Amino acid sequence: MNVPGVITREPAAASPPSPVLPPLPPGHGGMDLMEALRGALSALAANTLRSILTALGIFIGVAAVIATVAVGEGARRQVTAQIQSLGANLLIIWGGSATMGGVRLGAGGRSNLSYDDAIAIGREVPEIEVAVGSIRQTFQMVAGNQNWSSMVIAADPDYFIAHEWVAELGRLYTAEEASAARKVVILGATVAENLFGEEDPVGREIRIRQTPFEVIGVMARKGQNPMGQDQDDAVFIPYWTARRSVMGASRANARQVGTISVKIHEGEDMQEAEESIRALMRQRHRVAANEPDSVSIRNLSDIQATRDAAARTLSLLLASVAAVSLLVGGIGVMNIMLVSVTERTREIGLRLAVGARRRDVLAQFLLEALVLALLGGAVGVAAGLALSHLVADLAGWPVLVKPDAVLLAVGVSALTGLFFGFWPARRAAMLDPITALRHD
Amino acid sequence: MAALIETEGLTRHFPAGEEVVKALSDVTLTVQPGEFVAAMGPSGSGKSTFLNLIGCLDRPTSGHYRLMGESVETLSHDRLAELRSRRIGFVFQSFNLLPRTDALGNVELPLVYRGLRRRARRDRAAMALAAVGLGDRMRHRPSQLSGGQQQRVAIARAIVGSPDLLLADEPTGALDTRTGLSIVTLFQALNRGGVGVLMVTHDAEVARFASRVLRFRDGRLVGDMRQEPADAAAVLAALPPMEHAA
Ligand SMILES: Nc1ncnc2c1ncn2[C@@H]1O[C@H](COP(=O)(O)OP(=O)(O)OP(=O)(O)O)[C@@H](O)[C@H]1O
Ligand SMILES: [Mg+2]
Numbered sequence: 001m002n003v004p005g006v007i008t009r010e011p012a013a014a015s016p017p018s019p020v021l022p023p024l025p026p027g028h029g030g031m032d033l034m035e036a037l038r039g040a041l042s043a044l045a046a047n048t049l050r051s052i053l054t055a056l057g058i059f060i061g062v063a064a065v066i067a068t069v070a071v072g073e074g075a076r077r078q079v080t081a082q083i084q085s086l087g088a089n090l091l092i093i094w095g096g097s098a099t100m101g102g103v104r105l106g107a108g109g110r111s112n113l114s115y116d117d118a119i120a121i122g123r124e125v126p127e128i129e130v131a132v133g134s135i136r137q138t139f140q141m142v143a144g145n146q147n148w149s150s151m152v153i154a155a156d157p158d159y160f161i162a163h164e165w166v167a168e169l170g171r172l173y174t175a176e177e178a179s180a181a182r183k184v185v186i187l188g189a190t191v192a193e194n195l196f197g198e199e200d201p202v203g204r205e206i207r208i209r210q211t212p213f214e215v216i217g218v219m220a221r222k223g224q225n226p227m228g229q230d231q232d233d234a235v236f237i238p239y240w241t242a243r244r245s246v247m248g249a250s251r252a253n254a255r256q257v258g259t260i261s262v263k264i265h266e267g268e269d270m271q272e273a274e275e276s277i278r279a280l281m282r283q284r285h286r287v288a289a290n291e292p293d294s295v296s297i298r299n300l301s302d303i304q305a306t307r308d309a310a311a312r313t314l315s316l317l318l319a320s321v322a323a324v325s326l327l328v329g330g331i332g333v334m335n336i337m338l339v340s341v342t343e344r345t346r347e348i349g350l351r352l353a354v355g356a357r358r359r360d361v362l363a364q365f366l367l368e369a370l371v372l373a374l375l376g377g378a379v380g381v382a383a384g385l386a387l388s389h390l391v392a393d394l395a396g397w398p399v400l401v402k403p404d405a406v407l408l409a410v411g412v413s414a415l416t417g418l419f420f421g422f423w424p425a426r427r428a429a430m431l432d433p434i435t436a437l438r439h440d
Numbered sequence: 441m442a443a444l445i446e447t448e449g450l451t452r453h454f455p456a457g458e459e460v461v462k463a464l465s466d467v468t469l470t471v472q473p474g475e476f477v478a479a480m481g482p483s484g485s486g487k488s489t490f491l492n493l494i495g496c497l498d499r500p501t502s503g504h505y506r507l508m509g510e511s512v513e514t515l516s517h518d519r520l521a522e523l524r525s526r527r528i529g530f531v532f533q534s535f536n537l538l539p540r541t542d543a544l545g546n547v548e549l550p551l552v553y554r555g556l557r558r559r560a561r562r563d564r565a566a567m568a569l570a571a572v573g574l575g576d577r578m579r580h581r582p583s584q585l586s587g588g589q590q591q592r593v594a595i596a597r598a599i600v601g602s603p604d605l606l607l608a609d610e611p612t613g614a615l616d617t618r619t620g621l622s623i624v625t626l627f628q629a630l631n632r633g634g635v636g637v638l639m640v641t642h643d644a645e646v647a648r649f650a651s652r653v654l655r656f657r658d659g660r661l662v663g664d665m666r667q668e669p670a671d672a673a674a675v676l677a678a679l680p681p682m683e684h685a686a
Contacts, residue, residue, distance in 0.1 A: 018629055018630070018632060018633035019571035019572060019599065019626060019629050019630055019633065020571075020599070020602075020630055020633030020634065020635060021564070021567055021568060021571060021599060021600065021602055022602070023602045024551075024554065024556075024564070024601060024602050032552070032555065032557070032558070034558070035552050035558065042540070046540060346536065347538060349536075350536050350538070350549075351549070351553075352497075352521070352524075353495070353497060353524060353530050353536075354524065354525065354530065354549055354550035354553065354597065354601075355521055355522070355524045355525025355526070355550050355553040355554065355601070356521060356553045357517065357518050357521040357522075357553070358517055358518070358521070359518075360521075360553055432498075433497045433498075434492050434497050434498055437497075437532070437536065
């Protein structure tokens with residue numbers, strides 16, 4: 001007896017072979033992850049355009065996250081590098097408005113700081129490693145037929161200790177050369193380039209205000225300071241050389257300095273040192289108890305704080321963009337997942353009917369939301385990297401995208417997917433199988 | 441050996457606004473393994489409600505139900521899902537196949553929830569499709585198959601997990617006589633292999649292939665009759681020949 005449709009291609013047999021399959025081994029429950037992933041991808045692929053549009057919000061959010069971290073980190077590193085270029089543990093003392101014989105000089109007045117103030121600070125404040133006065137003034141300088149206008153910084157060699165600066169070529173001048181007021185000069189890298197080009201300036205001569213100086217060294221390059229000035233566009237000569245040969249001296253300013261650079265011993269309290277210096281300066285400048293301080297002290301951490309604040313503002317802005325787009329993107333994911341759950345209600349009913357547990361359905365839809373968010377996230381990472389390069393270019397910052405930023409971004413998109421996918425997935429999982437199967 | 445199905449005062453009421461729809465009331469019944477049961481009755485008499493309760497898709501308002509000795513009404517959702525996965529195969533009037541998935545993928549679906557590896561699932565699904573005569577249609581999508589073929593895919597899906605009980609809600613309702621007969625032939629073959637069959641049908645022509653016929657009216661079981669089943673294969677063979685069946 002032949003049964004059409006059942007064993008159509010079997011030869012006629014006495015009785016049809018039973019369509020009953022051999023029993024399944026008692027397998028363990030639970031869905032395998034690869035299958036779930038395959039399902040999620042094919043479900044998303046079935047609505048390609050919709051999936052792409054949904055992932056867009058996450059994409060923007062993640063790009064913003066990457067850029068936020070990169071910009072923040074880049075700015076921080078740059079500020080740190082600039083601060084370090086000035087010298088760590090450095091305080092700069094500026095002469096405030098000088099008081100001479102009870103007459104206060106205005107802000108434009110001459111500095112009230114003297115060479116001896118620096119010596120006194122170095123001697124009397126215990127936290128201090130070096131204290132050195134310096135004056136700076138711009139001069140025209142000539143080497144052969146080249147000339148260049150640049151800053152002359154006149155200071156004793158302790159200045160190089162305070163500012164942690166070394167010679168790249170040649171050498172620094174010594175304390176002996178400084179006190180002997182020798183006409184030696186060390187060129188900043190920018191000056192060396194402009195006056196000597198590719199040639200080695202060491203041993204050559206330059207003239208500053210007609211006075212010939214022997215070039216004994218070229219400083220290592222420092223780059224810009226936090227105020228954006230080129231620190232390498234300067235030359236260095238001993239203080240007393242300047243007083244005698246270049247800047248001149250009158251009775252009033254014979255021992256005057258513009259600023260005093262103070263380096264605090266490593267590990268000492270900057271705040272305490274600052275207080276001691278203020279007190280000492282009040283005493284030395286005979287400031288009355290009711291008068292304001294005679295000097296102002298610039299701590300580099302102030303500059304750092306300003307720059308940090310600027311970077312933080314930018315980061316905050318980007319972080320808000322990130323938060324808003326992730327929120328919008330997340331709501332988009334939720335919306336699409338709800339649509340998807342509604343569209344596939346029958347499928348859910350069927351899956352439940354053939355043995356899916358609630359958690360299997362939950363996992364399926366959660367995974368779908370997760371994959372959707374991660375796809376957006378992955379493209380977002382790429383765009384974020386591009387954006388960071390752009391921002392860094394515009395701001396002149398180094399580009400810094402650390403692997404943890406990428407991990408953070410991927411993590412954030414995954415969390416967004418899971419968070420906003422949960423409710424739709426739960427709705428799917430809680431469906432009553434019969435109602436779901438009847439759905440049309 | 442425990443009875444396949446054992447119900448006692450099985451009742452399912454649905455709240456509908458102020459009133460309560462008594463979809464199923466006080467059904468007491470025992471079905472032994474190997475029986476082929478047809479459930480008949482007018483529309484709205486509670487056949488589907490009964491089938492859903494038996495299939496662990498729904499839980500009774502009151503009464504008791506034991507499937508192969510196990511009390512179902514107190515089980516957790518997870519355990520119900522497991523029973524559906526291991527003990528029961530469902531065939532629906534409207535096939536309920538996943539439209540974007542080929543026959544093999546559709547038949548594979550229940551095995552996904554039994555933790556089988558892909559290879560094993562594919563092999564087994566292919567076996568089930570071959571058993572219902574669709575060995576050459578595995579990569580076809582539902583839209584590329586005839587109604588009868590789609591229902592065969594649904595049957596392959598129902599039997600792929602070696603169920604003890606096959607439940608079918610008007611499985612021939614959407615099919616022509618000849619195709620319907622071939623489906624019933626398949627059920628009979630499965631039943632001979634030891635699978636219990638509970639089939640809802642409107643059609644007395646179809647009910648005569650069962651070994652037992654239940655009649656429902658207004659949610660109550662009003663008739664329970666045993667009979668010598670007709671042989672669907674023989675009836676099918678006796679039909680005037682056609683180019684292609686199913
Ligand atoms: N989820 C539900 N909520 C409310 N009432 C329901 C629900 N499911 C079924 N009913 C009602 O229960 C009664 C029995 O329905 P059931 O689907 O079991 O009938 P049936 O015998 O299968 O009918 P048919 O032959 O038309 O399929 C009907 O009056 C129906 O309206
Ligand atoms: Mg019905």
